[in-house]
Amino acid sequence: MQNEELFRNQLELEGAHDRLMDLYEFAPVGYVTLDGNGVVTGVNLTAAGLLRRERKRLMGLRFSALIASSDADRWQLFFKALVRTDERRACRLALTTGDGTFDALLACERREGGPTGAQVRVVLTDVTGLAQAEKALRESERLLGMSRDLLATEEAVSRALRFAQATIDALPEHICVLDREGIILTVNTAWRDFADANGAAGIDFVGTSYLDVCRKATGPGAEQADSFLAGLVEIQANRSRSFAFEYPCHSPGEERWFEARVTGFGGDDRGRVVVSHSDITARRRAEERSREAGERMRSIVTAMAEGVVLQDASGKIVLCNAAAERILGLTFEQMAARTSVDPRWRSIREDGSPFPGEEHPAMRALRAGEPVSNVVMGIHKPDGTLTWILVNAELLRRETGAAPYAVVTTFIDVTGRKKAEAALALAHQQVVLTSRLAALGTLVAGLAHEVNNPLVGVLAGQGVAKEVVTEIREQLQGSAPLDRAGMVRDIDDAADAMDDADAGAQRVARIVRDLAVFAHPDPKRTRVRLADAVEEAVRWLKASAYLAATVTVENAGAPDISAAAGQIVQVITDLLVNAAKAATDGNRARILIRAGPGAPGMARLEVIDEGAGIAADHLDRVFDPFFTTRPTGEGRGTGLGLAICHAIVTAHGGTLTVESELGKGSTFRVELPAAQRSPR
Numbered sequence: 001m002q003n004e005e006l007f008r009n010q011l012e013l014e015g016a017h018d019r020l021m022d023l024y025e026f027a028p029v030g031y032v033t034l035d036g037n038g039v040v041t042g043v044n045l046t047a048a049g050l051l052r053r054e055r056k057r058l059m060g061l062r063f064s065a066l067i068a069s070s071d072a073d074r075w076q077l078f079f080k081a082l083v084r085t086d087e088r089r090a091c092r093l094a095l096t097t098g099d100g101t102f103d104a105l106l107a108c109e110r111r112e113g114g115p116t117g118a119q120v121r122v123v124l125t126d127v128t129g130l131a132q133a134e135k136a137l138r139e140s141e142r143l144l145g146m147s148r149d150l151l152a153t154e155e156a157v158s159r160a161l162r163f164a165q166a167t168i169d170a171l172p173e174h175i176c177v178l179d180r181e182g183i184i185l186t187v188n189t190a191w192r193d194f195a196d197a198n199g200a201a202g203i204d205f206v207g208t209s210y211l212d213v214c215r216k217a218t219g220p221g222a223e224q225a226d227s228f229l230a231g232l233v234e235i236q237a238n239r240s241r242s243f244a245f246e247y248p249c250h251s252p253g254e255e256r257w258f259e260a261r262v263t264g265f266g267g268d269d270r271g272r273v274v275v276s277h278s279d280i281t282a283r284r285r286a287e288e289r290s291r292e293a294g295e296r297m298r299s300i301v302t303a304m305a306e307g308v309v310l311q312d313a314s315g316k317i318v319l320c321n322a323a324a325e326r327i328l329g330l331t332f333e334q335m336a337a338r339t340s341v342d343p344r345w346r347s348i349r350e351d352g353s354p355f356p357g358e359e360h361p362a363m364r365a366l367r368a369g370e371p372v373s374n375v376v377m378g379i380h381k382p383d384g385t386l387t388w389i390l391v392n393a394e395l396l397r398r399e400t401g402a403a404p405y406a407v408v409t410t411f412i413d414v415t416g417r418k419k420a421e422a423a424l425a426l427a428h429q430q431v432v433l434t435s436r437l438a439a440l441g442t443l444v445a446g447l448a449h450e451v452n453n454p455l456v457g458v459l460a461g462q463g464v465a466k467e468v469v470t471e472i473r474e475q476l477q478g479s480a481p482l483d484r485a486g487m488v489r490d491i492d493d494a495a496d497a498m499d500d501a502d503a504g505a506q507r508v509a510r511i512v513r514d515l516a517v518f519a520h521p522d523p524k525r526t527r528v529r530l531a532d533a534v535e536e537a538v539r540w541l542k543a544s545a546y547l548a549a550t551v552t553v554e555n556a557g558a559p560d561i562s563a564a565a566g567q568i569v570q571v572i573t574d575l576l577v578n579a580a581k582a583a584t585d586g587n588r589a590r591i592l593i594r595a596g597p598g599a600p601g602m603a604r605l606e607v608i609d610e611g612a613g614i615a616a617d618h619l620d621r622v623f624d625p626f627f628t629t630r631p632t633g634e635g636r637g638t639g640l641g642l643a644i645c646h647a648i649v650t651a652h653g654g655t656l657t658v659e660s661e662l663g664k665g666s667t668f669r670v671e672l673p674a675a676q677r678s679p680r
Contacts, residue, residue, distance in 0.1 A: 026044075028046065133274065169190075241263065313407075362393045576607060
């Protein structure tokens with residue numbers, strides 16, 4: 001459920017990120033990001049379109065290369081002053097394109113915290129129309145001066161003014177021309193229509209204070225008015241050429257936002273101030289949606305049960321959520337003072353060995369350039385407790401193919417699961433112990449039965465031999481004539497009795513030897529090729545088994561196993577010997593050994609014979625100690641062979657099963673866990 005919730009959260013984050021990128025890329029103004037040296041580190045599609053250059057050709061380019069030569073020195077002075085202050089500044093410059101230049105207003109602000117230190121955010125607006133208006137105004141004033149000097153007639157002045165007015169009336173921007181005291185000299189049609197639609201209808205704008213008209217037109221409030229007056233003072237004192245401010249306008253039915261760009265011309269009392277208004281409602285709404293998306297993302301990350309840590313490309317932690325602080329037992333400030341390679345993390349692997357900092361999933365992801373998934377690591381909290389976490393690391397890129405600029409690490413607390421696994425392993429050991437105790441009871445009962453018979457023979461043989469020896473001793477010590485022939489017969493009887501006793505003792509010794517193998521602890525295990533174990537078993541097969549059977553080996557690509565090689569060879573050998581002894585009517589048996597893959601993660605070995613088979617009522621007992629299907633007599637065995645095979649296979653985590661039918665042979669199937677692949 002946590003993974004599914006994380007997946008849904010990730011989808012929502014990706015959707016919010018995509019919407020944010022759309023708002024950024026297709027904003028009505030250009031956005032350019034510069035580093036502290038004035039090099040372009042980011043640019044949206046609008047800015048690339050205004051500059052008529054491909055975005056990839058702009059990245060890494062010094063912004064001064066885009067400034068027209070006439071404004072190059074002014075840009076250098078402006079940029080140096082900008083990076084030394086946190087104040088927002090604006091300037092107008094001529095920027096070059098692929099086939100010319102255009103006038104642009106640059107609203108700039110210095111920010112801290114970028115990958116290379118200070119950053120400069122630039123909002124780029126094409127003000128060519130405003131420049132044309134200014135040019136027309138200057139032209140009108142030039143014509144006005146010429147008319148005064150040359151014609152000195154009111155008609156010439158009137159024509160010049162009408163020309164200027166017609167020029168600015170043709171512009172779509174809201175243009176308002178003021179004197180240096182903020183009194184309106186003229187407005188264009190777009191400005192008049194805007195004011196009429198917003199509560200200032202019927203007002204004679206000429207000769208009226210700009211701020212008074214704006215207030216009636218639901219324009220700048222007190223804060224914006226203060227900004228305007230302060231900027232006007234700077235223009236009057238010739239300390240500034242231009243400034244800009246934003247203000248809301250409560251139009252009927254909706255709230256809209258405008259940006260006023262104020263530019264001064266002339267340095268004396270005859271100077272003029274041109275105010276150009278632009279509708280920035282779309283940009284403000286885009287910024288609002290971006291802020292809301294950011295807030296939603298922060299809310300989602302904060303509410304997540306999984307720990308989330310954001311690191312920059314150097315590994316420095318810049319963000320984490322409350323779950324991360326709770327799981328790791330550290331505050332954000334404590335984490336921010338460390339990196340993934342910091343030895344104070346004291347992280348360990350599942351086997352208890354130290355987890356090197358450079359192998360941390362976040363560092364591995366940054367180094368390899370690809371995500372890292374499902375890494376289990378243990379973290380020692382400051383209070384000394386050990387917490388196990390399951391970690392995933394995902395890279396963040398600004399665009400496909402770009403170098404990652406950050407990595408997001410998510411993790412969940414799996415300490416409870418690890419404890420449950422340990423408890424399950426303990427329970428399994430207890431079940432195994434119980435099974436062994438039950439098997440031990442069966443083993444003891446069988447041992448008492450199997451050892452009792454040969455011991456009776458040993459004792460009987462020893463008793464007979466003792467009686468015969470006693471009789472011969474009495475005859476030798478007596479005075480009667482010796483019956484040498486009778487004594488030889490007695491000695492032969494004693495020898496036969498001792499042979500019987502020796503056979504019984506040998507059988508007891510065989511039982512004890514097999515029991516030692518049956519109860520021997522697991523030896524050291526290594527990586528074993530199953531095909532090699534089969535080859536070894538066939539090579540050491542008894543000659544008697546070869547005389548009774550023809551052995552065929554099929555290798556279907558069995559995976560390697562982790563096992564005690566000698567014990568696996570013993571299992572295969574015992575199964576082959578049993579298969580050879582299952583031949584019927586003296587016919588030469590055919591035995592097939594097939595090795596290959598078994599169930600997922602397992603290797604399989606099958607020994608198939610065409611012998612007498614096993615009765616159905618005996619199948620459940622073939623792996624019991626001292627149980628045998630062979631009749632009594634020579635070659636009967638101890639009945640421990642299959643029990644030993646079953647114990648060895650079970651100790652290796654595998655299974656040994658049998659399928660058989662009387663008269664049609666048997667198939668003994670061994671499945672053992674495949675060895676894990678070696679780490680890269």
